[in-house]
Amino acid sequence: ACSSKYVLSQMHPMWQGPLAVPGGDRQSPIDIVVRKSVFDSELKPLVTEYNPETCQQIWNNGYSFLVEYDDTTDKSTLKGGPLQDKFRLCQFHFHWGESNAWGSEHTVDRRLFPAELHLVHWNSDKYSLFEEAVMEDNGLAVIGVFLKVGKRHEGLQKLVDALPAIRHKDSVVEFTRFDPACLLPVNIDDYWTYHGSLTTPPLTESVTWIVMKQHIEVSHDQLAVFRSLLFTSAEEDVQKSMVNNFRVQQPLCGRTIRSSFS
Ligand SMILES: NS(=O)(=O)c1ccc(S(=O)(=O)NCc2cccs2)s1
Numbered sequence: 001a002c003s004s005k006y007v008l009s010q011m012h013p014m015w016q017g018p019l020a021v022p023g024g025d026r027q028s029p030i031d032i033v034v035r036k037s038v039f040d041s042e043l044k045p046l047v048t049e050y051n052p053e054t055c056q057q058i059w060n061n062g063y064s065f066l067v068e069y070d071d072t073t074d075k076s077t078l079k080g081g082p083l084q085d086k087f088r089l090c091q092f093h094f095h096w097g098e099s100n101a102w103g104s105e106h107t108v109d110r111r112l113f114p115a116e117l118h119l120v121h122w123n124s125d126k127y128s129l130f131e132e133a134v135m136e137d138n139g140l141a142v143i144g145v146f147l148k149v150g151k152r153h154e155g156l157q158k159l160v161d162a163l164p165a166i167r168h169k170d171s172v173v174e175f176t177r178f179d180p181a182c183l184l185p186v187n188i189d190d191y192w193t194y195h196g197s198l199t200t201p202p203l204t205e206s207v208t209w210i211v212m213k214q215h216i217e218v219s220h221d222q223l224a225v226f227r228s229l230l231f232t233s234a235e236e237d238v239q240k241s242m243v244n245n246f247r248v249q250q251p252l253c254g255r256t257i258r259s260s261f262s
């Protein structure tokens with residue numbers, strides 16, 4: 001539906017359906033067909049400068065859980081790679097399945113991963129607020145990292161231990177001194193990049209996606225704690241497990257996916 005002319009309810013509970021956006025021809029997520037990606041030697045290495053002191057809170061927004069950073073100054077930033085400007089980290093979150101067989105939003109040659117991390121940044125050279133940047137063409141940059149089930153991720157455990165306190169939608173707890181760099185793979189020089197959108201409402205087509213080729217490993221038990229979260233708030237009488245919070249894949253619509261590696 002590259003030029004769909006309709007949009008279903010933006011409050012579609014699970015956005016699982018073919019939630020289309022008027023004229024949406026650069027929607028996310030997509031399948032990354034490796035042999036169709038184009039090596040671009042002009043792509044630079046990514047430069048992340050994250051300051052753990054800007055970490056503020058962790059909360060359940062009813063779609064995922066988010067770790068939010070103070071983005072009132074350029075303290076935690078991303079530049080380089082495909083980016084012309086400096087981008088400020090505002091939050092990171094994950095998408096995962098009810099089983100280890102699926103859960104990621106992007107796929108690589110149709111391969112699904114059990115989960116996917118998104119580090120969300122906005123263009124602080126051009127805009128003064130995230131809310132502005134989210135509506136603009138080159139407003140956002142999101143780093144995607146695939147998760148595989150294997151050995152325990154020591155850096156992730158601090159975050160896993162905070163999850164029981166935010167089981168219900170709209171619960172929030174203070175969360176400080178967390179360095180998101182510990183969640184990046186060893187090699188961040190190899191990535192795919194393409195122009196796409198947010199994968200949840202408002203679905204705006206303002207994202208430069210940077211999807212890492214190398215995954216990180218987390219343990220089965222760590223991922224099980226993600227699944228203990230709930231979509232529903234404490235007041236609701238029917239509680240629903242927060243699982244399968246990924247969007248269905250969207251048409252490429254002729255877009256080119258570039259790779260930083262040959
Ligand atoms: N999956 S994604 O990175 O394309 C984003 C979608 C919406 C985002 S948001 O920054 O507007 N926050 C709201 C959020 C909703 C769900 C998780 S976060 S980020």
Ligand SMILES: [Zn+2]
Binds near residue numbers: 094118
């Ligand atoms: Zn996401």
